[in-house]
Amino acid sequence: MKFLVSTSTLLKQLTAISGVIPSNPVVPILENFLFEINGGVLSITASDLQTSIITKVTVEAEENGSIAIPARMLIDTLKNLPEQPVTFTIDFDTYSIEISSDNGRYKLAGENAADFPKIPELSRVDTIEIPSDVLATAIGYTLFATSNDDMKPAMNGVFINVTGDHANFVSSDSHRLIRYRREDLKSEYDASLIIHKKALSLLKNSLPSEREIVSLEFNSANAIFTFSNIKLICRLIDERFPDYENVIPVDNNNLVTIDRAELLSCLKRISIYANKSTNQVRFKIMGSELKVSAEDLDFSNEASERLFCEHEGDDLEIGFNAKFLIEILNNLHSEKIIFKLSEPGRAGLVVPTETEDDEDVLMLVMPIMLHNYA
Template identity: 25%
Template sequence: MLLIQATRDAVLKPLTTVVGIVERRNTLPILANVLIRKNGSQVSFLANDLEVQITTQADFGVGDETQSTTVAARKFLDILRALPESGDVRLSLDDSKLTVQAGRSRFALQTLNATDYPTVSQVQQWDASFSMPQKALKQLFNQVHFSMAQQDIRYYLNGLLLVLEPGHVRAVSTDGHRLAHSGATVDGLTAQMDAIIPRKTVHEMQRLLADDDTPVQVDLATGQIRFTFGQIELISKLVEGKFPDYKRVIPTGYTRHVQIPREALQASLQRAAILTTDKLKGVRIQLGDNLLRISSSNAEQEEAREELEVDYAQESLDVAFNVTYLLDVLANVKTGDICWSVQPDVNASVLITVPDDEEFKYVVMPMRI
């Protein structure tokens, strides 16, 4: 039975959308497959890893029949990518084989029964819903994602805190050594709640969201979040646990502020980072006499020194930081200058903000080197 006939790129687009969450190793073999459902001309592609589920729609089905199957996602993707761009791709289902034909190329792929494919059970009622431009939500995630923990035993840190307030949404992440905070206004939002979005879900949304003003609908309930935009629906479980009180971490009352060109600081830190060790990524930051000095060294007694002219004539300050934490924020906040706020205390954290965005705040704890 012929299921689909379309150009290679037309089939490749929805498959690429969903295949990102497919793990190469699964406890359930069928989760390495993508679920293809055809209902007349409408075809849906669905992938699921039991935590995140992505579905997308396309309109290239052949005939009025309803049919569904599952096929190895990455194998199918590799075949489509290897086919020539010109000409149509035909997908046919016969017995337990999915046949992919394009010109004189033909592949017969093993399938697994669609009825055995696990799908996420959606909640009956959402507790909070709002809509915002895709580029605004993408920017919100881009500004904080790099501070999420990776495989921390404090599992609630392995994700992003989304805080809903009337007319406002915030995103916060921390790994215990640094914290990133950003926010945006949202029209029509009346609910007040928060949720921890898993790390994998955040990265998928960054990949899928467009840099335009088309809307993304966000629905929240206990234990589950749903994003709907364009032809895509992403449903994810939420991380259970109590996120740290981020308001207590963000310093207030800092009196010493230095405005620094972002690209110049980034380039200096990148050069200084060359002579740091893999285990100890520390750089020393010294402020004084209208100069910001950056230095690093390693076990081979090698040293790097950088200087930037800044407007700072207060007492000298000498503090060390993990250079990776500083480079992360400079790579993700696209602005001309950053504001570096400090206190005259070697144990005090640095607060990094940007002149044109009152919502963004990045806090880095000092380190000893």
């Protein structure tokens, strides 16, 4: 079997899906791309058993067929070839692949396509349509706060809950909780699913730059995202997501409005002097002044800065993990943010002062108990 394709076109598609390929696969065949040609269309599949991505490329081919090709070797070859058409010649008796360019010939060993894992087909699916820019924004807001704790599998992904009123995208690692709500994304029926962070990271990197409708089909076990020439199939996390609404405090009436970029820069400097095991920084709010400080008694390091803020409520002193706050501020885009606080032992909320129409962004961060209060 032979087919002709442009090096840049093929490399672009392979790069888009190569992130799913595991570095130490359970099954060696997963180190390969699955190439399938049918009617002049080349379908390329990459998989790690939990997540699979399929992309399509139009090629010049007179025959149909399929073969598994070593992923890393193929990408490295194409990266170092100039833009030109190349011919793939495949011998199904020996599973050898020969790539012919204008001035070179490269031969590598493939594998039997029949050994590549079958991609699950969904029956009795529900479908939701999501604009690609909304999906990218939702993933961007929530992905960083997913958990790495294998003992809490439900929190290793993002919880998506779509109702007749709105859609919520929620993530938490026990220290932070992020809820991104879209009022313009609804469904005739209630739908809930948890999608693993790796699948969402791959999805975000594959989403088109221009606005496009993404079709999300799912059943109790798997989900399929379809857009452009990409199809991403992932296994859902079969766990119950924590009752996050009950964790969000509703009476945080101590409000601190502050410039996001100024506070972020301040935290990056102050955190250098914090204890490396706790990353604790102290917020002391007095009138329209926020004093941010940190100390590491083991090494006699300490630092403090004062920032101007708008403050409604009583004076307050509260501790936070600087690393968590820095990540939260890095993932907000508003010029100013509001801290909604109540007392030193209760969770604080961080919300942007500016949001787009139909969206609501809420970021919760747990405090660190201070040993003393001035």
